Amino acid sequence: MPEPLPSLDIVDAGNRLLRLDSQYPPGMIGVPSEGLRLSWRQSRPEPQLGYQVRWWNDNVHIDPPVSTDASIGILAPGPALGSGERRLYSVRVATLHGWTGWSDALVVEGMLVPDDLIALPIGGGRPTGGQATLLRHRFELPATARSARLTGTFWGIGEIRLNGQNATDEHLTPGWTPYSKRILVGTWDVTGLLHSGENVIGALVGDGWYRGRLGWDGRQELYGDETAALLQLDVECVDGSLIRVASSPQWRVATGAIQSAGLYDGVTVDLRQEPRGWDSAGFDDSGWQPARGIPVDTSVLEPRVTTGVRTVEEWGAQVVPRQGSALVDTGQNIAGWLRLVVVGSAGDVVTVRHAEVLEPDGALHTASLRSARATDSYVLAHDGETVLEPHLTYHGFQFAEVVGASVLSATVVAISSADRPRAEFVCADDRLNRLHSNVVWSQRGNFVSLPTDCPQRDERLGWTGDAQVFASTACTLFDVESFWLSWMRDVALEQEENGSIPSVVPNILANVGTDEDRTWTSGRAGWGDVATIAPWAVYDSYGSDEILARQLGSMRKWVSHLESRSGGDLLPREFQFGDWLDPDAPADRPSEAKAPADFVANAFFAHSARLLADAEDLVGDATRAVLMRDLAARVAELTWIQWGEEAIDTQTGAALALELHIAPPTERERVGARLAERVREQDGRIATGFLGTPLVLHALATGGYFDEAYEMLLRSEPPSWLYQVEMGATTVWERWDALDTDGHPLTANDGSEGMLSFNHYAYGAVVDWMYRVVAGLAPTRRSPGYRTVIVAPRPCRQIPWARASIETRLGAASVSWTIRDGDLEIDLVIPPGSEAVLDLPVTENSRITLNEAPYSGGLVAAGVHHVTVSSPQVFDAAGGGHRSPRDLTADTRPRP
Incomplete structure (x- = not known):
């Protein structure tokens, strides 16, 4: 039985609401007239018993109290906002000690009708x-x-x-x-x-x-x-x-x-x-x-529903004079431009060419820009100093060559729609810290109005596959809930009448080439599945079911489209992007991955049906949920029978079999063991493309193969994440081997230069694993938005300490751990309104204390805590074979 609400005149003077927010970015005005949602956070870790809302413009309205512990994404009371109406909202919360005071007012303002x-x-x-x-x-x-x-x-x-x-x-x-x-x-x-x-x-x-x-x-x-x-x-x-x-x-x-x-x-x-x-x-x-x-x-x-593209950082760049020119090095691959102060004469032409990397001889590498000129040209109006800054354009670059004037200074202007960082991560391995930074900057550079594939060449399109593989990580790193709300609406608008989802949104490929050419522009597995996967990533990370409710119709149409193509059985053999850019695929044929394309397609078919079933349970129709769950089970079973053995001989196939629940329960241990064996045989070499990479470390962790996961994460020989770091990358590359060990970019001889971006976030999805497993901080599917925080660090000998924090809708959640004198010591901050599940790396000899008292299990309440694990299990990237299967009762993995 829930606790009864206290009398409205009982006030807990020591507790108050720190913040009241809507789903829109702070300070944004001109919002839609309907659908406003409220979220709030308390100052003290007191369980919420209920809440009450008051709202006003000219007259004050106080709604009756509501008995619930929910405080994220609550539909605001009151009629639709009037044209340009300015309305104020305030909330108070009931706890066992009484009611908090009313929060500071949240001001919302509707757009003109x-x-x-x-x-x-x-x-x-x-x-x-x-x-x-x-x-x-x-x-x-x-x-x-x-x-x-x-x-x-x-x-x-x-x-x-x-x-x-x-x-x-x-x-x-x-x-x-x-x-x-x-x-x-x-x-x-x-x-x-x-x-x-x-x-x-x-x-x-x-x-x-x-x-x-x-x-x-x-x-x-x-x-x-x-x-x-x-x-x-x-x-x-x-x-x-x-x-x-x-x-x-x-x-x-x-x-x-x-x-x-x-x-x-x-x-x-x-x-x-x-x-x-x-x-x-x-x-x-x-x-x-x-x-x-x-x-x-x-x-x-x-x-x-979200703000526009803004300047996120500015800093001074290094200017290196050359014979007849100057080389500007920003120190960071960005989306944006340069503000230059130059000295010249009236009529002089100043040309600024941009590139992501340099050739070994120091020249700009521009071939991978394809037909994009990426060049700003200015004619000076007077003698002396002039400030040059472009308008109505942007570039993806780290280096620029300036010809035609002396450069006094260069200021870097980095732009993005991801302008509110949400998370921090740091650990004992500076290479992983650099990788984290690279992924952050790749998200910034590619979240320019929409989630693009790259910010530099003649493309910059909203590829749906890239977006879905990175969606969970994107939500971890930045507060981009409203950004996804906006772009996913465009996904639904661009959805075809038959339910197919385009490969890019907005869909500029709809009328490209012949009918045969267009077979790859819509409805491809792992790309079209953004319709189901991205909404779930947003819900898991932020905790509001708004995006599921908004996108439910689109999700239904997508799965219905897959059903119609399958004829109630499996999807037919047809072109698929598959595990795109598998490092072993021919450079000019990136869809020819090791994992069978038909297995990949049908695995995602089953996965989307299962996600739709979950959405129906939450915001839709319970009868449909049953039908979709049956469909998912049937497709998964047939997929396993048809391609399972062949697929699990590949890293991607095994990862999909585990993480998308294609392998039957009786086969999961064998699949995990085979995946770990393949990783050990190849000394941690990554053998996955766009669809497998976000899942492979999660699959190893699911099976308890943390040694192998760390071996893959910490590998520095190509292909690997840290090879890019050690080659000086400041963002994530499109291809694992975009630069060879001598610093040469891939050339056109093998057909790869047409797809050679040095700022492509897809492989950066690994950062979500770093938060969830290295640091050990994750939300749960059953209690999303970090209402229940999973604290599950898996220490590694090569990484003796780590810490991470995430600004949740309820407040900051953080974990900081270190191995000290053979014990694992963890400091936790669990925000008010949350609770934590401890999933710790214990051995038979371990003893656990929570705030200096013995701990034998159970939920950990909100607050600041210290946890000690004696004789913990510590993994070894060079060890191989250690197993400590995850406690998956809370199911912490992201929806891929």
Whole structure:
């Protein structure tokens, strides 16, 4: 029986709520009118018995208390937000000691509804690939602004200016979505940028993803042939007046310094053509033309659920003078650009070329960029110093060559949509610390509006396979719940009528080549399964079932599509990406992996059916759940019978058989033993591609083969994770052997150069294993969002200490352990609202103490704890054969 709620007048003065959040990033306004969810955290580790919500705009509403311990992703009470409505929410929590005080208010603000959004899309009719458009409008305010909201978007990408300043801190607005189905509208508070009297609003508009070049085949204008801006400014002045400024053909249009701007090719800028002060008051725009109304579909506008691309770090780069040029080394492979201070003369042309790595002779390696020029070119307007910084583009690079002027300084500007780090990891092996950093930077560089495969060459697409293998790790490292909510909506929008999921989202490959060519662009195993796998990764990590509820229809359609293709049996033999980029596959045929493609396809079919069944249990239909679980079991059984023996002779096949539950329970021990044997035979050599790599260490741990797992993790000979680190990588490579031991990039002779990215996060999925097993900190499937924390470190002789922390929705959870005098000592922090399960590496002689008292089992409550394990089991990367099977009762593994 649950504890009864205390009387509402009993207050626990010592406890309070530290934070109240929604599912949207802090401070973001202009949110959808419906579906707001609340999460909160307490200051003290008191079990929650219930909660109460109050909310108000003009009138205060206090909802009745709710008896529950849930505090993540709670649907907010009240009607839908009105157009631009500002509403406040506060929560208090009941514990055994009484009610906390009311939390500080969470302020939410809805987006303007269409009837209140009177702005018109306008532009200047510039040709694709040509000059960027400048838009300008002056207006008067009778008094100082009390409140000002800017609402806007672009067909193309744009920057918004108010009185000579950037109106937002975002780049590449509004980002990339399937524009014919959804264009995001942002809302920003710009009160501090306005003043009484004359003001000026302006915009800089470029091609971007909307009509610029996309994909390796050079296509452009995929969504439209004219760029446009839609901007509306609503101002309440201190004198009570309301002023509305909306884009219309009355605005003025011209061109300026930017002669061209492309995402792949960079910018061409003639600073002599810049109309100085065009975005400020007092500028004479009489020579400008009236803007043109642009006929675009405004019915697809909708409020965004996540913020845009932002600057995440800036730092000074090293500048090395060379004969006739300068080499800039950022020290880190990034997505972003350089801000240069140069000295030259009027009319000088300064060229900045970018690359991820250098050739052994010090030249930029640009061949792997394929057709992307990745070059910014500037014509200087005056003698002396000039600050150069590109707009409406970005590059994936670590090195840049500057020709045409002396470089005084270079500032690195790194951008990302992953702007809120969530986790920290450090251990005794600095190579693993570097690997962790590399994965963090690969996520930053590839979370630019959507989860891309790479940020540098003529691709940068939302490959669904890459996204699904990395989804769990992405959620561990950064707070990207709203990012996934947004992109997974696009996955559902781009889903075909028959339920197939495209290989890239947004789907620019839909009309590429012949019908036969297009067989690989949709519905491929491990790629289309992002529809089921990514929502579960988000739910596991953050604890809110919102994404499962939103994506349930898409999940159903995907599994139904697989059923229709299988005819109720197994999927037919057809092209699959399979275990893409298996290190033993021919360089020019990366789908020809060792693991049978048909086994891989049907294993993921069974897995998706099982995940759908779990989703139906939570947010759907119980009858469907039973049907889907039966389907998963049937497909798994047939898959094992058909290909099991052949598959488990490969690392990927064995890993899938264990982690996707294809091997029958009676065969799991044998499969684990065979996998460990194969790893030992090859001295820990990685023999997996995109689909096997995220699972292989988990599969070894499942079987208790931690020695072999560590041998693979710590291997430094190629192919391996640490080979990349020891070769100086600062991000994760697409190919295990992207550089040879002499530092030469792979060449075109073997057909591999066309796919040679040095910033590709897929193999970085190993970091999730480092958190869960090396540090020993994980959520559980049965109690997601770290409501129950699994503390399960597996010490290794080569790694005598480690620590990690994750900022959960309930607060920071952390573990820090070390081997000291032969004992394993662990310091834990379990946030209020959570509890912990200890899964410790014990031997027959081990004794466990919890806070200096003997511990014999059971859940560990929230709080700060010290655990000691005497005579613990310590594994050895060079030992081979030690087994300590995981206690899987809590099932801590990620959903692959």
